[in-house]
Amino acid sequence: MSTDSGIDRARLRSLAERERTTFTERHPRSAGAYKEADHLFGRVPMTWMNKTAADFPIYLDRARGNRITDVDGNEFVDFALGDTGAMAGHSPAPVVEAVTRRISDLGGLSTMLPTEDAAVAGAELARRFGLPAWSFALTATDANRWAIRLLRAVTGRSKILVNSYCYHGSVDESLIVVGPDGNGMSREGNVGAPTDVTRTSRVAEFNDLEGLERELAHGDVAAVLMEPALTNIGIVLPDDGYLAGVRQLTRKYGTYLINDETHTFSAGPGGATAFWDLSPDVVTIGKAIGGGVPVGAYGLSRELADALSGRGDLDLVDMGGVGGTLAGNPVSMAATRATLEHVLTEDAFTHMIGTASAFAAGISKIIDGYGLPWSVSRLGARVEYRFANPAPRNGTESARSADGELEDFLHVYLANRGVLLTPFHNMALMCPETTMADVSRHHEIFDAALKELTA
Structure with a gap:
């Protein structure tokens, strides 16, 4: 090297x-x-x-x-395009028109009420990524955090596994790397970590199925959170068979798989998930889908959505940690619908x-x-x-x-x-x-x- x-x-x-x-x-x-x-x-x-x-x-x-x-x-x-946030281009006309109509003609910047735009956007994300149940956030970081909480709840397991030098926003569990001795350690520069990251997370190198299996074998990993290709440490592409191997191992050890498509959305209309025919349990995404307006989203498999909905002990409505007053607001939903329908086609x-x-x-x-x-x-x-x-x-x-x-x-x-x-x-x-x-x-x-x- x-x-x-x-x-x-x-x-x-x-x-x-x-x-x-x-x-x-x-x-x-x-x-x-x-x-x-x-x-x-x-x-x-x-x-x-x-x-x-x-x-x-x-x-x-x-x-x-x-x-x-x-x-x-x-x-x-x-060519920076807001580090993916402006992948649709700056101020694309359909998004500007949709947002202007929402703000000027219809009103209601933040109402904590659903709009029909949200349902249309969710259906389009389901069509593209193959997961049927979607919820919205303000950022991909939030979407990742909420997905992690849901999967900890449904599995009863505490740890999240990520790839060394991955990028999932400021998610605490993701700030772990493989150290010189081959074990996990806190990533250099980790600001104000609430706890030792090795207590919440496990780590494996990208393209290392042997290392992944070694970590999953502990039996305490609720979910593997990964980009199908690393992007924020420079693009690192998957070896032939690697992503299929990840899916096989997560199923073997009863671990859910989250594909973070926030950057890998560049692979195509359905991101790397559609391009490489992947089958994750959860997809998280943000940035580009709002055409520059802040938005994030996560999609769940039917099995996972049903398992969570059937849990009466989980507060998914009030203070359960999977919401935000401004999430799913009318403006971001109008922008997301316009971006998916008319811009990033x-x-x-x-x-x-x-x-x-x-x-x-x-x-x-x-x-x-x-x-x-x-x-x-x-x-x-x-x-x-x-x-x-x-x-x-x-x-x-x-x-x-x-x-x-x-x-x-x-x-x-x-x-x-x-x-x-x-x-x-x-x-x-x-x-x-x-x-x-x-x-x-x-x-x-x-x-x-x-x-x-x-x-």
């Missing part, structure tokens, strides 16, 4: 300093806004917005489709996946042309270039292959020339408005960056 990424470090640092200087010169209003934000913790609305390749974040003025314009008037081709995914395939092929050709030890991974409409070849097979390998200096350089180099990647890694996501001209623009800049790096 390459750790130096095949790049001269002195040259990299010199070029990075030049690019950061250019960034500062081109974003005076963003710099000023950041400096003046004294009453925001970390100077940003959410502290993860400080993940930037420069010394301050870009401040948004407006966004439409796959274009963003900042407060300094700089326009960007956006089968035709849209055909276009997005075709564009992503061209993106991946072009990047591979450029990397090969410079003889760099890098690789490219693609999951439907999502593409990632990795500083390792072959591509990592699990989360620990993926974490070890990271190169923060090189990543930051490429991000600021691209930003200075009008292209944005997701700030967390080298992920490029396509939306319905992404064009081949946008792909070519990225590749032109990427090629220029590598030419300077390898000169």
Whole structure:
């Protein structure tokens, strides 16, 4: 596994300093806004917005489709797309129309009453993912938390198993990794953990069926919570037969299986669940299904829904821990229905996946042309270039292959020339408005960056 990424470090640092200087010169209003934000913790609305390749974040003025314009008037081709939240594009017209009608014509932003939009959205999610019973949240993190509580209740088991370096939002049980001795340990940087994560969770490497079975054999795992492909540590794709093996083992040990499709929704209209013909007991999802409006959801198998509904000892109505006053509100339901019916359609995914395939092929050709030890991974409409070849097979390998200096350089180099990647890694996501001209623009800049790096 390459750790130096095949790049001269002195040259990299010199070029990075030049690019950061250019960034500062081109974003005076963003710099000023950041400096003046004294009453925001970390100077940003959410502290993860400080993940930037420069010394301050870009401040948004407006966004439409796959274009963003900042407060300094700089326009960007956006391949970040809100780290999946804007996979439908920024402010897609059907969503804007549905939300505007709900707010202006009908009224009722938050009523704690059901709407017909929710039933239509639930039916569409059931059609796409194959699970019949759906409930809504405000975020995928909430959907995961609620699913965990339900499965602990129905099994009487306490522990949740996840993959090392997975991403399921800020779910406490997911912040566990495989340590150097092969045992689970708290993930570095875990903030204010309420308890030792090894008391609530078990962990296995992605693509490791032997390790998974070893952990499940303890008999205390209520559910395996997993992404069908790891995404937030860089895309890690499943080996042939791995996902089928996971399903076989969970059934063998009486453990439920949750597919978190929040990022893997990029695989197609029914996410990785439909694309790879998977059969989970629960699907959780969020971000993209609301077209940019906050929403999360979880879907249950009929067997599981019936088992839970028949439990008179579970308070599923009042203080049972599976609700939220604003969840399922009329605005988010209108947005979700519009997104699923009119924006992230089968035709849209055909276009997005075709564009992503061209993106991946072009990047591979450029990397090969410079003889760099890098690789490219693609999951439907999502593409990632990795500083390792072959591509990592699990989360620990993926974490070890990271190169923060090189990543930051490429991000600021691209930003200075009008292209944005997701700030967390080298992920490029396509939306319905992404064009081949946008792909070519990225590749032109990427090629220029590598030419300077390898000169």
